[in-house]
Every structure is written in C-alpha cells, then in structure tokens.
Amino acid sequence: MKTLVLVDVQNDFMPGGALPIARGGEIVPVINKIQGKFALVVSTQDWHPANHKSFASQHKSRKPFETIDLNGLEQTLWPDHCVQGSRGAEFHKGLDMRPTEAVFRKGTDPEIDSYSGFYDNGHRRKTGMAGYLRERGATELYFCGLAADICVFYTLMDGLKEGFQCAFVEDAARALDAKVFEEAKKKMTAKGARIVASNAF
Template identity: 50%
Template sequence: MKSALLLVDIQNDFLPGGALAVAEGDAIVPIANRLMPVFDHVIASQDWHPPHHLSFAAEHDGFEPFQLTELDGLQQILWPVHCVQGTPGAGFASALDVAGIDHVVRKGSNPRIDSYSAFYDNDHRQATGLTEHLRERGIDALFVAGLAADVCVKFTALDALADGFDTTLIVDATRGVDMQEGDTDAAIQAMRQAGVRLADSHDLLAAG
C-alpha cells in the first residue's frame, strides 16, 4: 500500500498571532517535519482566498466574525479576513520544512464559496484535482494532519474517505479552533465513526 501525508493549511494566519489563530497551532510544525520523510509523497493544502472573499465577515455589513449567514444557498460561518492570496498570512509556517513538500493544493480561491476540504469546495461544485493527483501516483492510503481539526482537517479527511482512500488522522499533529468547547473532540469522533483511523505520530515514526 502506497501512502501519502497530507498537511492541511499549516499557514501563518492559523498560527498563534495570526488572523485566525488556532491555539497551539505552532506545536504541530515540528511533528509535521519529522513525519515527512516517512511517506512516499507529501502534499500540503493552502487556503488561498482573494481579498474580498464572501466568507469574510468584513464583506457583510452588520456581521461579526464567527456569526452565521447564508452564501449561495449554503450556511456560512463568517471568518476574520485570513489567508489572502500573496500575503504573509497565507504563507506556510516559517518553521515548516517546505523542501519536503512534493505538491501544493490551493483552495478557497472562488470568492463566492468557501473550501474547507483539500478535495472540494463546500458544495462539491468543483474539485481541486487532489484525488486525481493521488490516483495517478498509485496512492491508496492517506494520512492527514494540520489545522484545524474541527474545520478543514475534518472535511478533508471525510472527503478522502468518500473518494476511496484508506484515511488516517494523525491526532497529535492536529489542533482545532474549538469555537464551541468540545468541537475538536466531536470532530475527531465524527471522523472515527465515519471510518477514519486514528494514529499517533510516535507510532508512525517508530514503524517508519
């Protein structure tokens, strides 16, 4: 079985001090660096929003970040402005070993729809090409880590599973937003119940 590591959105705006900071988001960077050499192929996803993306609360008069609205028929959480194309916030964490990344998937560039998953936008209207990329390389097992567990990591892992990949979440290499207390734990359990395996980086490193 040929495996790949998928690092989800390890970008400056999701690290402490960033526009949409995930608590302890920086703690996963050294784990990701240690994991990369274990895998046949390493992919990183990158949130890549145009400046006026409609998922930003700033684009909606009277709304604050983390409030809900509707966008083209879909419920939408409104976010702080983050990961705008070409800005430092959209860049990968400076401590991330980008030389170990074989392929980058950018998502969220359509201003009218958000894209949590590294595979599809939130309404599955458009694919990123990641499934085809993996299949062309004979990869059938995907190990997912990154930010944030209860948003982009969750939807990425569920789409990977739905597209037929043997999918494993590396729990200690993932952190969550936890907008509501318990969101991260609930997301991990939802992934597990759907069929995503759970693993710890120490076990993978020992096996590798």
C-alpha cells in the same frame, strides 16, 4: 502507498495570525519529524481573494463567527485570513516544505468557501487533489494540520468519500474548538478513519 496530507499549515492559523488556533505552532516540529516516513507528501493552502465572501468584512454589520446563508450554504463568517499573496497565507516558516511535491490551493472562488482540500463546501468544483493522489498511486492518506475540527476534518471526510484509506495524526493537528473536535473525531471513526499518533511512524 503512504501519503501525508498537510492541511493549511499557514501563518494566519498560527498564534499571532488573523485566525489563530491555540498551540498551532506545536505541530510544526512534529510534522517535520515524520515527513520523511512517507512516500509522498502534499499540502493544501487556504488561498482567498481579498473580497472572499467568507470574510465578515464583506458583509455590512456582520461580525466574525456569525453565521449567514451564502449562496444556499450555511457559512460561518471569519476574520480576513489567508489572502492571496499575503504573509498570512504563507506556510509557517519553520515548516520544511521540501518534501511537499504538490500544493492544492482552495477557497479561491469568492462566492464559496472551501474547508476541504478536495472540493469546495458545496462539492461544486474539485481541486484535482483526488485525481493527483490516485495517479501517483496513493492509497493510505494521513492527515494533519490546522484546524483539526474544520479543514483537516472536512478534507479527511472527503478522502474517505473518494475511496482512500484515511487516518488522522492527532498530535500533528490542533483544533479551533475542543467540543466540535470531539464530535469530528467520532464522525471520522464512524466512517472508518483511524486515529493515530506521530510516534506510530
């Protein structure tokens, strides 16, 4: 069964948000156009407590985009973003959320970040998304959203590990860093993911 996974289509990742991804808003009409072609649509939502340790503001004399060791894992520090209950954490208002049947929130533990919608960055705790998708009969997953080189990438890679067929809908995603994105695409395809365009549906 064909399933669309919308990754973090939230205000803070849009131009004008706390952690903006250039041209992020352009994906919203593309997603709205293709959603109806899928038997199932789910969303992930970055959902941090205000004291999340991925925030540079939680570390003395640290700035966003510096790297630290956080509980044994390399952690990029970010500006405060997607704080639980904030406007920045809400989905883009233009995104039609009616087709989304389940939302998987991630990044809720202040001690560990979660780029993937399946598990945290240490693979310590699952969100339950893999079990949900299996129980619903999902086999082919199509990923889109923000940021293509980080949360979409890690979610897709975990989807492959979980045994799903995975594809990346390139024009329904935007990357934070173009170079990192090129590497990410190579890694995805090397592990068996397909890269497709929205007009394929």
